[in-house]
Amino acid sequence: MNATTLRQAAYPTTRAITWAPLVAVGGLLLALGTVLRLLDGPPGPVLVLGAAAMAAALVFSLRDPAAPLLAAVPTPLIVRRVLRLALVGAVALPLWGLVATMLPGDGLALAPGLALTATGVAVATWLPIDRDVSVAAAVPLFWASATELLGGVGGVAGDALARWATDPWWVVAVAGLLVALGRHR
Amino acid sequence: MSTVTASTGLARTVEVTGLTKSYGARRAVDALDLAVGPGVVGLLGPNGAGKTTLLRMLATVLAPDTGTLSLLGGDPAVPSQRLEIRRRLGYLPQSPSLYPSFTPMELVDYVAVLKEHTDRDWRRREAARVLEAVGLADRMHQKIKTLSGGMRQRVALAAALLGDPELLVLDEPATGLDPEQRLELRALLSASARRGTVLLSTHNTTEVAALCQRVIVMRTGRVLFHGTPAELRDVAAGRVWEETEQDAGARRSWMTAEGTWRHLGDPPAGATVAAPTIDDGYLLLAATDGGPR
Numbered sequence: 001m002n003a004t005t006l007r008q009a010a011y012p013t014t015r016a017i018t019w020a021p022l023v024a025v026g027g028l029l030l031a032l033g034t035v036l037r038l039l040d041g042p043p044g045p046v047l048v049l050g051a052a053a054m055a056a057a058l059v060f061s062l063r064d065p066a067a068p069l070l071a072a073v074p075t076p077l078i079v080r081r082v083l084r085l086a087l088v089g090a091v092a093l094p095l096w097g098l099v100a101t102m103l104p105g106d107g108l109a110l111a112p113g114l115a116l117t118a119t120g121v122a123v124a125t126w127l128p129i130d131r132d133v134s135v136a137a138a139v140p141l142f143w144a145s146a147t148e149l150l151g152g153v154g155g156v157a158g159d160a161l162a163r164w165a166t167d168p169w170w171v172v173a174v175a176g177l178l179v180a181l182g183r184h185r
Numbered sequence: 186m187s188t189v190t191a192s193t194g195l196a197r198t199v200e201v202t203g204l205t206k207s208y209g210a211r212r213a214v215d216a217l218d219l220a221v222g223p224g225v226v227g228l229l230g231p232n233g234a235g236k237t238t239l240l241r242m243l244a245t246v247l248a249p250d251t252g253t254l255s256l257l258g259g260d261p262a263v264p265s266q267r268l269e270i271r272r273r274l275g276y277l278p279q280s281p282s283l284y285p286s287f288t289p290m291e292l293v294d295y296v297a298v299l300k301e302h303t304d305r306d307w308r309r310r311e312a313a314r315v316l317e318a319v320g321l322a323d324r325m326h327q328k329i330k331t332l333s334g335g336m337r338q339r340v341a342l343a344a345a346l347l348g349d350p351e352l353l354v355l356d357e358p359a360t361g362l363d364p365e366q367r368l369e370l371r372a373l374l375s376a377s378a379r380r381g382t383v384l385l386s387t388h389n390t391t392e393v394a395a396l397c398q399r400v401i402v403m404r405t406g407r408v409l410f411h412g413t414p415a416e417l418r419d420v421a422a423g424r425v426w427e428e429t430e431q432d433a434g435a436r437r438s439w440m441t442a443e444g445t446w447r448h449l450g451d452p453p454a455g456a457t458v459a460a461p462t463i464d465d466g467y468l469l470l471a472a473t474d475g476g477p478r
Contacts (some may be wrong), residue, residue: 069276
């Protein structure tokens with residue numbers, strides 16, 4: 001595995017990625033940002049779910065229909081996935097930044113979105129190899145929805161549930177550790 | 186514990202001891218021992234026999250629960266050795282999905298990149314060579330979504346053949362191929378076997394007879410038989426007979442195209458014994474081991 005392999009794999013990997021979910025969610029976020037800016041309204045739960053949907057779309061980009069065919073190539077799955085994330089991230093980050101600039105305050109901070117994405121990637125890393133990554137892609141949506149729905153419960157459970165929003169870098173660190181531990185799977 | 190030695194006397198490319206893999210409470214592969222050298226080895230068995238699970242472990246895709254595995258002299262449980270094995274391995278999974286918007290040339294080239302072949306000119310030549318070998322020379326620049334199922338299967342096979350791997354693991358490679366394409370596949374795999382080891386699973390006993398030097402019959406994760414195709418055929422020697430009426434005492438019976446009944450089992454006195462085929466040997470083996478009667 002070397003840099004030349006990664007460089008040469010970048011273009012075909014770009015073509016192999018299913019972009020439709022990311023494009024759809026990106027368009028939705030832009031539309032939401034525009035509406036909120038026009039109405040001068042505060043970012044609400046819809047925007048939180050929009051951000052979670054973006055995280056889900058990023059995780060979904062790991063879905064590779066040809067994965068069984070590529071299962072025994074010397075370029076490890078973790079490297080192929082990191083490449084996919086880098087490619088979709090190169091599109092998602094500017095889009096995220098654009099929407100963030102449209103909103104007042106820190107309505108769409110980057111760190112919570114990263115925390116949700118990293119959690120989904122960690123789940124994808126530890127899924128049984130035959131399991132579709134769609135399960136992992138649902139994790140950001142599920143977590144953000146649960147926080148919105150049960151956010152008022154308070155206590156230890158409530159704190160833990162909101163951790164992706166309150167301590168996003170810790171969540172990123174733990175998820176990153178889980179990915180690193182599962183890199184040989 | 187079931188033991189198989191399918192070596193042709195040359196260096197063994199695959200050595201397996203006590204290999205076990207379970208899915209929940211079900212043992213897909215059960216304490217299997219296996220040693221395989223160069224040549225074509227066919228895996229026969231009913232659905233659920235554990236063929237695919239075994240092949241996935243031999244392709245380094247699936248880790249066993251217990252047991253040791255040596256492939257091309259390396260241990261796939263060690264990440265660095267697994268990478269080295271994968272550099273020398275070709276794998277065709279069962280009914281693989283491909284990228285519909287790619288052409289066969291683009292897909293095989295992509296797989297070659299992921300197999301760490303960084304020389305573009307070599308890659309192009311090699312992709313063209315393997316696609317030509319599987320009979321897709323005139324389709325290599327056509328989108329995969331426009332190809333038939335058999336052609337897609339051949340694209341995946343071409344990807345497995347990249348770089349003349351020393352160990353080729355093929356899960357039902359003849360699926361979706363017409364008789365002429367099957368013939369071409371046999372020639373292709375025979376040529377590959379001259380350079381290394383080809384392990385393939387199939388439901389087709391004719392394929393085994395025509396292609397394989399050794400055959401392994403599996404059932405419920407265990408090995409029922411190992412030997413040459415001729416030895417598998419001889420399992421049914423003296424135990425096949427044909428009559429105009431069905432014999433209730435036979436282990437298995439079916440009506441032939443000629444309208445007579447072919448029976449497997451212990452022939453009654455006076456029955457005319459027929460020459461056995463590999464099919465007879467396989468079916469008799471399966472019936473003897475508690476398979477469908």
